[in-house]
Amino acid sequence: MRIAAPEWGSVKLLYEQLLYVVLRATIFIRESGFTELAVAIWQGVLEINFEGQISVHTEHEASGPVENRTVELFGEFWEAEVPRVGEPGSLGWKVFAATGDDSKVPTAQTDEPEMSLNGQDLFQSWVIAESSRSKASRVPARTMDDTVEDDPYRVILFTDIDNFLVRLPRSAEYLRRSLLNALLIFCHLPSMPTQDHESSVDWGHDSCLYNEMLDYDSGWVKEKYLKKKSTEESIEGEETKVSSVFETPTANLAIAPESMFSNGWFSSFKPWREVYGNEDNGPISYSWVRNTLKQLTQSYPIEDLAEYYMAFEWINEPVTIKKVAKTIIKQHSSSLKLYNAYAMIEWSKGNQEISNGIYTAALGRNQSMTCAPELKDNKDSVHLWKSLIWANISTGARETALSHLLSIPHGIPKPTTSTETTPTALLKTQQHLSSARDYFLTTQNHTHAVLYTELLALLKYLTTSSTSAPQSPQQGNITSALEILTAFSTQLSSRLTSPQLAYPLSLLHQSTARLLHHHAKSGPYRPQTLHSQLTTSLRLFPNNTIFFSLLTSPTIGITKLVSPVTLSTLFSDLLHGSNSSTHNILPLYLNIIHHYLQNTQSASPNLNTINSTFVSALNIKGSKSNLDSGLASSSALWRLYLLFCDVYPQFLPSSSSSTSVSSSKALILQSGSSSRENAREEMNCKANGIVELWKQAIARTPWCKGIYMAGFERICEMGDDDGNDGRKDKISKDEEVNKQLKHIWRVMGEKEVRVHVDLEGVWDEEE
DSSP states (O other): OBOOGGGHHHHHHHHHHHHHHHHHHHHHHHHTTOHHHHHHHHHHHHHHHHSSOTTSSOSSBOOSHHHHHHHHHHHHHHHHTOOOTTSTTOOOHHHHHHHOOOTTOOOOOBOOOOOOOOGGGHHHHHHHHHHHHHHHTSSOBOTTSBOOTTOTTSBOOHHHHGGGOOOOOTTOHHHHHHHHHHHHHHTTOOOOOOOTTOOOOOOTTOGGGOOHHHHSOHHHHIIIIIOOOOHHHHTOOGGGGGGGGGOOSOOOSOOOHHHHHOSSSOOSOOOHHHHHTTTTOSSSOHHHHHHHHHHHHHHSOOHHHHHHHHHHHHHHOGGGHHHHHHHHHHHTTTOHHHHHHHHHHHHHTTOHHHHHHHHHHHHHTTGGGGTOTTSHHHHTHHHHHHHHHHHHHHTTOHHHHHHHHHHGGGTSOOTTSOOOOOHHHHHHHHHHHHHHHHHHHHTTOHHHHHHHHHHHHHHHHHHOOOSSSOOOTTOOOHHHHHHHHHHHHHHHHTTOOSGGGHHHHHHHHHHHHHHHHHHHHHSOOOHHHHHHHHHHHHHHSTTOHHHHHHHHOTTTSGGGTSOHHHHHHHHHHHHHSGGGGTSOOHHHHHHHHHHHHHSOSSSSOOHHHHHHHHHHHHTOTTOOOOOOOSOTTOHHHHHHHHHHHHHSGGGSOOOSSSOOHHHHHHHHHOSSOSSHHHHHHHHHHHHHHHHHHHHHHHHHOTTOHHHHHHHHHHHHHTTEEEOTTSOEEEOOOOHHHHHHHHHHHHHHHHTTOOOSSOOHHHHHHHO
């Protein structure tokens, strides 16, 4: 049955809601410990939408016999247990449906034997064994695999996933892109950019979808947030910390080529081995994520996904990136965006000659741009021009950058000859860029209009002098450049009629921030100019990492002229602003907390302010804020607060059993324990405080296995003390702490959280 056109709007909304339900459900399932089920659901959804038969369900059709037959056929594929998406050797459902070949079933796998439990330190040995079993259970097992006994959840049957299989209409391309973005969110990866002329599903309001901090390696989190600075570190010269402004623990920004491939700007990606450890301890297998992206670029060959996969490989596998890039470009031989990506990669590797050759060769195929910039084959050449010009600006080659700018109307760079800067050449270039910008704005290609506006601003920056602002030979006219960018921002904002337009607007403000940063590091500047522009951008996009970091980083110098009170007022305005009720403000809280912990001018951050920020965000009893942050059940923020209170135990709550908060405060005041008994008393005092806070976190996030494990891991690590002979002497915990651990372990079972290694049998034997 075909759906009438007027009804498609409501059907489209239904599909968007179904995608959200699948994403939210699989995140919940994964966080509850059933990772292989969550991954299996995604395997099914991806196979049925990207590897299905084209002849089935090609229009906006309602469910019927054909659709039911499709699901039935897919069930046969699933139960055949041939390799599925993300697994080595996967050929996809389409190939299986055509050939019926089930001979490619993977070799049966054998789980490693369970680790033995140590009765002397039961919970610590359990944490190790449980973590090992969880890591081994991140992808579904087959019926022939030799899995650990009594684990019915390792093998995922078709009946376990069939109710989650959403089959999207092929003609609604943006829904398929939305499905890809949902997968990326599930994998803790940044989303692909929204395309012009496209509706977009806005999931930015839901903090439950963005819990990366829950799963990041605890050592990495402590290094980025909780590393205590020495006095020397707090007063070291700015020249030694120039790049630190880019090294942010969060990466909430509009993804663009410069954030995917440049090594001199903020990055959209975090290296997998950095945030999850070299042992790949993330919630999802790195090899599964990598294989899935690679296989999707073949079954769904759109250039944006290919560019994204190239960025993923560049940040995680730089040694083999050349081979990957050439394979992708061969698949998309006419894609200028992919040539641009490869050229940027070679430049970042230091191969400027190779990079210049790629730019010249790619642009040489598009010399007709001067006649028809709107043609699809030509419009993406602006990406190449922008990257090439910025590459030279960033290395101080101003004359070369200007030469490339003036070459744009001719369609090809002339690196060996200096283009004469005549009034005629300047006027011709300005008219060409203005014409292209206006055309793309009129035709609602807002992203391309932003790119041409940035080139116009760079042209003005490099060819004029300012009479009102300081300017060194390595700088340009920042005043005139900002006028162009600001004017277009106003013009673009007036056209904002739907959420998808937020992407080109944020891209424009990021371009402004990039130019401001370059100007500030190249010579004298007025901090007030940076402060005004960045504050405006941050108020529009409170979660944006770029604007927040540049505004608050001591390396830029703005904070020297802005008092802590002024910054505190700004933070309060952002948290209470009109956007806070409709958008996820978790990234903003994380940025604020990181700023208070690491960007202070002294070695001692204001711990009371930081603790109050946590208490307010998590809506803990005693909070003085009336703001409902919507983060009371944020597992990511709860985990960070547990780590914070572990490092600064004076903020731990008092234990209802024996300890007081004053005892916790004493922990940081004493230079060391005078005896082993005092050390034991202090440790148990702190352990009881952590248990009290841990129970509050569990009450707010009872489904989240990561919170349970975070508490077990931290308390089990307590008491390790190096003896004089080099041995690790364990200070024993008191009976009350062990009793609480036993109770919380049983709560996991009551809440039906996945537990691999059972302890009830151990306790039965003891009794």
